Amino acid sequence: TTPPADIRGEGIGDGFGPAPIVHARDYDGIPANNSADGKCASPFPANTFSNINGNGPAIVMCEDGLIGSDVKSNYIMDAGGGGVVMARPSLLMYGGLFEYSLPGMRIQSDDAALLRTWLASGSGHMATISGSSVSYDIENGDHIINASSRGPNPTVPSVIRPDVIAPGWVIVSAVEGNEYTLGLGTSFASPAAAGAAALIQVERPGWSAAEVQSAIVSTAIYTYATKADWVTPADPFDVGAGRVYVADAINAGLLFDESVANFMTADPARNGDPEQLNLATLAQADCVAQCQWVRTVSNALATTGSWTVDIHAPAGISLTVSPSSFSLAPGATQSFTVTATINGAAEGSWQFGR
Template structure:
């Protein structure tokens, strides 16, 4: 721990406040940042009880502490644990992951963040089959900003970005002209005189860059992505706008060819619609290197530009300007509590459901239609988003659930494709394989389910055409996968639909 942080569960970072209020914050709360009205917010499960545990410090987490916090949460009788922390890459040999297994055994679902190391393959965290691992995707709202530029010769340029801070006009200069294009350290006082300073993103927190130029006398900041990355409207110490890599290239070109000085105006905090259901570039992905026989992430949920609570007393510069009770941040840390709150609602609706049943309901009712990769166009695959984006309108009534016991999941370490999970992943396909799944009816009447498979031409998935399940009963069926025509080293994806008949 550092001297500036609290030694209790009181939040001095903002991360815990944001995640807990996302999962269970009150409904109908007016959110403001730096005096600006950002609208009404609500947690996913308003008024649910929240217990916060001090398991980590500013310098990181010890596995013994996080495991102890999980054990205490079990003793305290919680229904769901949100774990917006990375880890779980080797779950059968990790103390915290085994603590999550104990939570699962005791009826507690753990929602865990997939990690922020995407979009490369095999970067996903929390590969435990007994957790629900959550990727991050966009929602359809953004806090936009606009940068307007003009030079002394009359040339103009307008660029779009994101911003929460107020408007500002000043001369635009490059931080690189002052020896630090990445704005990594505080500039000496008097370096600037109210200019808008252009910084390249990277290496340190975005908010720290704004703080560093402010120390040198800047009046505003433009932060540009050097490559395609997500945009984030942070709580900066001065008026600032964050722009994409193509806008950054246009800005640098304009400055390089300008006639005389360039004047810029930042307009920020404009709430407007944006493209939702886009996987965040940072969201960690699964891949063919997952060896345990379960593929992650399991689902995706909103994790970009999430408006929720903040501590008014951040202990570091990266926490942003003090005094704010709300913040807008991004990460799979933000998507995980959306699922945790959703699990709370399902537990309230179905008190007898096990963690596996809750996980199954969220996975089997998720959607992929309209869900795209970070380029905003290409449809996702299962390594991006698992079963898809959670859908609470459907998750409360899935009809069937697929779940397994903690013991079986533990014993199936080397062949999890045989575990009764609501997904199937075989890392080393022998050509043809047959597995079984057992569904449990959540209905009060007997039901018939038609099966339908979507698969590429060189992959065959065979399931009996109709499955009958008695009310409240179980039914086991076989799934045969024939990948003998798939070239070595390639991966294929398929989807099995169970659609209730009359």
């Protein structure tokens, strides 16, 4: 049968093939039939995959679940296999492939469905796992994995969360007992953001914590951000203002400051109103006909600067800013009002503008 087009997967290591490719569901484990679901969750008899159709060791497709992928790859290797393809249950892919014992890759659910269907038809299937390669492309860095926390803010919807995104997926990291591995999660993204703030504080020691935060948020890169499918553009509930970019944050021209006292007063647990905080983001969960926000900025530059507002409003919403342009001497402040007017946007839906 006609094979599917080339499938992109995630893996680190050498390639393998051309070689036979089979699905684990077609082979019994030990005891018999305990691997019929294709999850590769138990050992296979010796040489099960060592010489498929006289063409040598096979690449074996395993379904997700029950045990770790590293153990599954060991089972395949011990049974004579030469490579492994791990199917993910969703569009999410993430790292950990340094632990594989033979050439392998993880593929997304839609690609897994194509491969699964192909292997179920005909016979004598052949495939090649290409060796991993390194590429540098800024557009590959801003895809949001399914596991990332998202908005809206469940307790304070008038404050957008997240603020920004930071690298937290397939991060090369030092680990005890090994030279390095791949990791992911908040435990990687949070230190990256904290480190960015520390670098900014060193370069701009006179800035308050709120000003540092506003510099990070207001200069974040939003251009390439997509949802987990790598196609659909991300929205602020996925990425906040975008990816942290320290060089621009250090040179931010306008800063939003806020006092500790005002944060305390705005605490909703004390009947405060967080919507009044002087943040670089704006949100309103109950905007009926029209809503407004007032913000105050200061000029962080060493010279007089001039700014003009650039508005990107969604369909059904009109946005205005007053004043729409202004000039400030170093350290001077300017307040402005942002007005959102509903002009046909669907009731009960979130709308995003910039």
